[in-house]
Amino acid sequence: MSIQPVQAFEPPYVMAVFSNVRTADDSGYPEVNARMQELVGENPGFLGYESARTPGGLGITVAYFRDHESLGAWRTNLEHQAAMKQGRADWYESYTLHVATVERSHGFARNG
C-alpha cells in the first residue's frame, strides 16, 4: 500500500494538530504509541490520523474527528490521559496542540 494523505472529509469536522519535538528517551514509546492508535480507533467519531517527522527535528501528527464530542471522549479517556502524562514526563521536549473546526477541504491526486 502506498502512502497517501488522509482524504478530505465532509465539513464540518474537527482536527487536532500536535506538533512536537521528542526527547532522546524512547523507552516504552513505540508500545504506547501503537496502543494509542488501536485505542483511538475504537472511538466511533474518529475519522483518521496522519503523521510526519523530520529526522532529528519536528514531528507533526494530525487527528481527525467527526465532532468535538468525539474528540472530547478521546481527550478524557483514562488510558490516553496516562499516556499524555508519560509523554510530558519522558518523551516530549516540547509540543503545541491546536484544536480546530475544519470548514473546507479538498484533495488532489495525480492518478485519481
Next chain:
Amino acid sequence: MSIQPVQAFEPPYVMAVFSNVRTADDSGYPEVNARMQELVGENPGFLGYESARTPGGLGITVAYFRDHESLGAWRTNLEHQAAMKQGRADWYESYTLHVATVERSHGFARNG
C-alpha cells in the same frame, strides 16, 4: 537555534493543514519553496508555519493566520497561485488541504 513547535496563538485563529506526497521531480522546488516562505511573510495576518517530512513518505505543512481574510489574500496571491499550479503539474503525487478555525490551543516545554 533549536527546533521548536510554533507557539499556541490566542484563539480564534486560522490554520491550513497541507498533507502531501511528493513526486521524484525536485526541479525548481527548493527555489519556489524559499520564495513562498518569503512571500507569505509579507502577509500582515501571517502568524507562522511549520513543516515535517518523513523521508520517502508523508509531508505535513501547517500555516497559521490571524483570520480567514488573511488566508484568503494568500490563497489568491498570483505568484502563490502560479506555484500551486506548478505543484500540481510537477511536484505533488497527491495532497489534501484542510482549512480550519482554531478554537483552543496550548503548549508544553520541558524547560519553559
